[in-house]
Amino acid sequence: MSIQTILGAIVIGAIIGALGRLVLPGRQPIGWILTIIVGIVAALIGTAIAQYVGVATTDGIDWIELVLQVVVAVIGVAAVAAIRGRERV
Structure with missing residues (x-):
C-alpha cells in the first residue's frame, strides 16, 4: 500500500462511514467523528x-x-451503536 492509497482510503472512509450510517435504519447514538x-x-x-x-x-x-466497504461500515456502525447504547443505560 502506498501513501496515496492510504490517503484515498481515509477520504473514501469518511464517505463510507456516512453511507453506512445512512443505510442503517433508526437512530445511532454515536457521533460523526466515531462514524468517520x-x-x-x-x-x-x-x-x-x-x-x-x-x-x-x-x-x-x-x-x-x-x-463491500458499505456493508462492513453498516456492521461496524451497528456494533459501535450497540456498545455505546448499552453504556448509556
Missing part, C-alpha cells in the same frame, strides 16, 4: 476483502469493492 473512524476502518477492511477475492483490480469505479 468506523468508515475509515471499514474502507480498509473492505478493500482488503476485495483484494483477497480479486475484484480490486478493475478499471474505473470498483462497485463490488464499494458495496
Whole structure:
C-alpha cells in the first residue's frame, strides 16, 4: 500500500462511514467523528476483502469493492451503536 492509497482510503472512509450510517435504519447514538473512524476502518477492511477475492483490480469505479466497504461500515456502525447504547443505560 502506498501513501496515496492510504490517503484515498481515509477520504473514501469518511464517505463510507456516512453511507453506512445512512443505510442503517433508526437512530445511532454515536457521533460523526466515531462514524468517520468506523468508515475509515471499514474502507480498509473492505478493500482488503476485495483484494483477497480479486475484484480490486478493475478499471474505473470498483462497485463490488464499494458495496463491500458499505456493508462492513453498516456492521461496524451497528456494533459501535450497540456498545455505546448499552453504556448509556
